[in-house]
Amino acid sequence: MATTANMIRLYLKRRPQLLSMVNNGLCNYSSLARRLQKEIFPNSKGEFAAIKAALLRAAREGRMHDADWEKEVGKVLHSSTVEVRSDVCVVSSKGGIGVPVIATSNSKSGVMSVVDSSYAKQLKKKGFKILEELTMIILCSPKELEDTPGVVAVILNSISSEGINFLEIISCHTDTLLIVHNSDAVRTFGILNDLIGNGQK
Numbered sequence: 001m002a003t004t005a006n007m008i009r010l011y012l013k014r015r016p017q018l019l020s021m022v023n024n025g026l027c028n029y030s031s032l033a034r035r036l037q038k039e040i041f042p043n044s045k046g047e048f049a050a051i052k053a054a055l056l057r058a059a060r061e062g063r064m065h066d067a068d069w070e071k072e073v074g075k076v077l078h079s080s081t082v083e084v085r086s087d088v089c090v091v092s093s094k095g096g097i098g099v100p101v102i103a104t105s106n107s108k109s110g111v112m113s114v115v116d117s118s119y120a121k122q123l124k125k126k127g128f129k130i131l132e133e134l135t136m137i138i139l140c141s142p143k144e145l146e147d148t149p150g151v152v153a154v155i156l157n158s159i160s161s162e163g164i165n166f167l168e169i170i171s172c173h174t175d176t177l178l179i180v181h182n183s184d185a186v187r188t189f190g191i192l193n194d195l196i197g198n199g200q201k
Contacts (some may be wrong), residue, residue: 097128
């Protein structure tokens, strides 16, 4: 049977934003313990002390882990570069599309191809579904990206927290390709540059 500490640990792992608040001391542990008692142990009145102790222990462990983790993520970001490819469009298909492709991704539902927007008119005539007025932003990282958990999560969280939506995300070896609306391209590029700058500190 799972202990209270293990149940709290699993609960926090499934809620990364709450886990971050716990790790950074940004919450009232007593209030959070009362809330978790109602959610996880609704029929038990004797778990409050164990829950609060588990939260405090998770916070201590998390702070130690976060310091090392942030350092490793920072190293990868510091060694990364950002490239921009404007005037692209995304084509949805079931196979090949007959024009040069910049990037592609295959899934159960079909093929997504990023192509230069100069082919949009031609592809529309063939009946392909196309998303236009897009920009592809490429984060080129060192090989350490493959062994450093959470780098892409930091990138995506930083950008999505600014209200920017990704039309497509492609991860290829050490390159992370982000497709955004043209209207979001400058902000996305700026956020990535800030992240790389933060990695240098």
